[in-house]
Amino acid sequence: MIPIQPDFVSPAPEEILQSVAEKIRERNIEVVIVNNGEEARKEALARIPQGAEVHSGKSKTLQETGLFDAIMDPNQFSALRHQILKMDRKTQAQEIRKLMAAPDFMLGSVNAITQSGILVAASATASQIGPYANTAGKLILVVGSQKVVPDLETAFKRIREYVLPWEEQQIRKTANMGTFVGKILIIEREWIKERTTVILVREPVGI
Numbered sequence: 001m002i003p004i005q006p007d008f009v010s011p012a013p014e015e016i017l018q019s020v021a022e023k024i025r026e027r028n029i030e031v032v033i034v035n036n037g038e039e040a041r042k043e044a045l046a047r048i049p050q051g052a053e054v055h056s057g058k059s060k061t062l063q064e065t066g067l068f069d070a071i072m073d074p075n076q077f078s079a080l081r082h083q084i085l086k087m088d089r090k091t092q093a094q095e096i097r098k099l100m101a102a103p104d105f106m107l108g109s110v111n112a113i114t115q116s117g118i119l120v121a122a123s124a125t126a127s128q129i130g131p132y133a134n135t136a137g138k139l140i141l142v143v144g145s146q147k148v149v150p151d152l153e154t155a156f157k158r159i160r161e162y163v164l165p166w167e168e169q170q171i172r173k174t175a176n177m178g179t180f181v182g183k184i185l186i187i188e189r190e191w192i193k194e195r196t197t198v199i200l201v202r203e204p205v206g207i
C-alpha cells in the first residue's frame with residue numbers, strides 16, 4: 001500500500017484507515033472505527049461502568065466529542081479531576097500525584113498514528129504519559145483519522161510543526177507563557193489484552 005502524504009488536517013482514506021486498524025489490532029490493542037465525534041462519545045461511554053473512577057487530560061478531542069463534559073458528570077462517574085481541584089497543590093502534592101498516576105479508566109488521545117499502527121503521544125508535563133503507558137487500569141483513546149501518518153518521522157514532524165504551534169498559541173492565550181515537548185510516548189504494543197481501546201474517528205476531530 002502506498003503511504004499517504006498527510007497535510008495533518010485531512011481525513012485518512014477509508015482503505016488506509018481499515019489497514020491501520022488491523023495493524024493496531026495486531027499490536028494487542030482493540031480498535032473501533034466510527035464516523036464522527038458523537039459516535040465516538042457513545043462508544044467510549046459504553047466502555048465505562050456507571051460510577052467508575054475516571055480521569056483525562058484536557059484533550060481538545062475529548063472536548064469536541066463531548067466526552068470531557070460527560071465524564072465530569074458526578075451523577076454518572078467519579079471524575080478524579082473534581083477531587084484533585086479541591087486539594088491543595090502545596091500540602092497535598094504527593095496525594096495528587098498518586099491519584100493522577102493510576103486511575104481505573106484513563107481517557108485521552110494521541111498526536112499521531114503511523115500506518116504500521118504505532119501510537120505517538122507528546123506532552124509538556126507528561127501527566128498523562130504514565131497512565132497511558134501502564135498505570136491506568138483501562139485506557140480509551142479517541143483519535144481523528146487526520147492523525148494517521150506514514151511513519152514515526154512524520155509523526156514527530158506533526159507534533160513539532162503542527163501540534164506544538166497550536167498548543168503554544170492556546171497556552172499563551174490563557175496563561176501568558178509558552179509550552180514545549182517535554183516527553184514523547186511511543187506505544188508499539190499492549191501487554192495486557194483488552195486494556196487499551198482506540199476509537200478511530202473517520203471525521204477529523206481534535207488537533
